[in-house]
Amino acid sequence: MIIGQFLLWARTATPGQRAEAVGALARAYLYSDLSPDERWEAETAMTALLDDPSPLVRRALAEAFAYASGAPRHLVVALANDQNDIAALVLSRSPVLSDADLVDCAALGGELIQTAVALRPRVSLGVSAALAEIAAPGALAVLAANEGAEIGASSFARIVARHGGNPGVRGALLARSDLPLATRQAIAVALSESLSSFVLDCGWLSRERAERIVRESREKATLAGRMCADWSSTCGGRGSSRRR
16 A cells, blocks of 8 residues: 555545544554555554544544554554543553553543543553542542452552542442451441431431441441451462362
8 A cells, every 4th residue: 555645545535434444454454464564654654644633533543453462552652642532442451551651641631531541451550559549439430340450458548538438439449359458447437427427417316326336337347357358368278279
């Protein structure tokens, strides 16, 4: 393919035609046996189309490159900084993007971008830590619900400190088997204290009764957390025995 001819054709083609053509070109780049010169020409043409005024064209590129480890890095990074619906395609899937790329995009983007990062099949400790510091509640709920997300103890604590009062975040955290006992207790106590304040304001319970409920909730959370930890340890040990 001659770059000039392709770009000349693209000037008069409809957005749908350009999107179809660039999608085919991207797939040929990834999966066809192109010569080095042909690969260079294809990459040059796709780079030029990053400036296409139609989002259909850039979306076609993002869809073609989303899962591909052989996608040109500069193209994927550019798409990750495109408009939200296009950027989310590569941010949620692309193996080409580094942790630094993901953190930068999450810091500059809104909740949709942060959620795309949180949805990745694997989220590293570093990326989780960054999201814990900056992400909106909806993105943090997705992160907590993602079994492929590694979340450190300090990140769990930071999520609770920032958005532990959000029901979606709280529920997703409590469903995790690796939630630290101290964090589980903190969530339970915060919820109990919130409910206690509510019923006190309504005059439904005496202060002594409300304080007793908070204390009992704290003790139950501690016991449940220890039982969960013991169960996980026992099952892990049995799994190790079976593997041996």
